[in-house]
Amino acid sequence: MTIGKEASPLEVQELTTGYGDVAVVRNATMYFPARLITTIIGSNGAGKSTVIKAAAGLLPAWKGRVLAEGVDITREPAWKRVRRGIGYVPQGRVVVPEMTVRDNLEIGAHILKGDRARIDAAMQRVTQLFPVLAQRLKQLAGTMSGGEQQMLAIGRALMASPRTIILDEPSLGLSPKFVEVVFDKLQALRDEGLTVVMVEQKASRALAVSDRGYVMHLGQVVYTGAAADLAANENVKRLFLGQIPEDIHLLTEDADA
Ligand SMILES: Nc1ncnc2c1ncn2[C@@H]1O[C@H](COP(=O)(O)OP(=O)(O)O)[C@@H](O)[C@H]1O
Numbered sequence: 023m024t025i026g027k028e029a030s031p032l033e034v035q036e037l038t039t040g041y042g043d044v045a046v047v048r049n050a051t052m053y054f055p056a057r058l059i060t061t062i063i064g065s066n067g068a069g070k071s072t073v074i075k076a077a078a079g080l081l082p083a084w085k086g087r088v089l090a091e092g093v094d095i096t097r098e099p100a101w102k103r104v105r106r107g108i109g110y111v112p113q114g115r116v117v118v119p120e121m122t123v124r125d126n127l128e129i130g131a132h133i134l135k136g137d138r139a140r141i142d143a144a145m146q147r148v149t150q151l152f153p154v155l156a157q158r159l160k161q162l163a164g165t166m167s168g169g170e171q172q173m174l175a176i177g178r179a180l181m182a183s184p185r186t187i188i189l190d191e192p193s194l195g196l197s198p199k200f201v202e203v204v205f206d207k208l209q210a211l212r213d214e215g216l217t218v219v220m221v222e223q224k225a226s227r228a229l230a231v232s233d234r235g236y237v238m239h240l241g242q243v244v245y246t247g248a249a250a251d252l253a254a255n256e257n258v259k260r261l262f263l264g265q266i267p268e269d270i271h272l273l274t275e276d277a278d279a
């Protein structure tokens with residue numbers, strides 16, 4: 023943490039981690055500023071999920087540090103990070119299908135340790151943000167659509183009243199309509215003061231709703247900056263936004279002429 027700069031709610035410094043003896047994230051430094059949306063993009067297998075798992079405490083750091091508000095939490099287990107206000111929504115909207123929506127939400131509140139007033143307040147806030155959940159509290163989670171289950175997965179993380187929420191590909195497998203809804207909700211949370219960190223494959227769409235971004239490639243951070251600058255960056259576009267390289271575009275124009 024630098025003097026004069028507000029301590030970031032979450033950052034990773036020179037982080038190296040992986041699986042078995044294979045390092046899949048190498049020397050990654052990322053800073054997630056307070057009350058902004060930061061998106062991590064990059065091709066499949068780049069190490070995006072791995073970096074946020076280490077940030078959430080689900081994977082140990084081999085080297086480097088994880089900091090929350092300037093405090094070194096590198097060795098803290100995931101549940102302590104949740105208690106610190108760092109929420110995590112895994113990829114694939116993992117809800118308990120045979121439990122009701124209400125019970126799924128209550129799981130997210132377990133760190134509130136049965137404080138009924140706080141749990142009810144959290145439930146109220148989450149159902150206001152996601153009215154679709156309010157209408158379905160008694161429904162079994164497994165009977166809801168993919169988009170609704172993603173709302174539930176986000177709602178469950180919000181039940182612990184996090185100040186920072188980390189999401190792994192929240193738009194994955196959702197219909198275009200639900201992608202819009204989810205991104206709108208993340209912006210609403212940011213506007214309420216939450217710090218949002220997400221990993222996304224839908225890079226251009228995600229950058230459009232984000233404030234800042236990181237681009238990962240082969241386990242390393244290769245670009246960072248304001249989301250709009252990354253979206254306009256020619257190298258980023260060519261590599262990660264699925265844009266047709268300029269020379270091919272020119273050939274097409276020639277063919278038309
Ligand atoms: N549980 C795991 N065990 C072994 N290797 C894994 C595991 N999870 C991911 N990997 C590997 O680590 C690399 C980075 O994966 P990941 O962080 O999931 O990438 P991304 O989220 O950017 O698609 C990939 O090569 C992937 O195959």
Ligand SMILES: [Mg+2]
Pocket residue numbers: 070071072113221
């Ligand atoms: Mg991933």
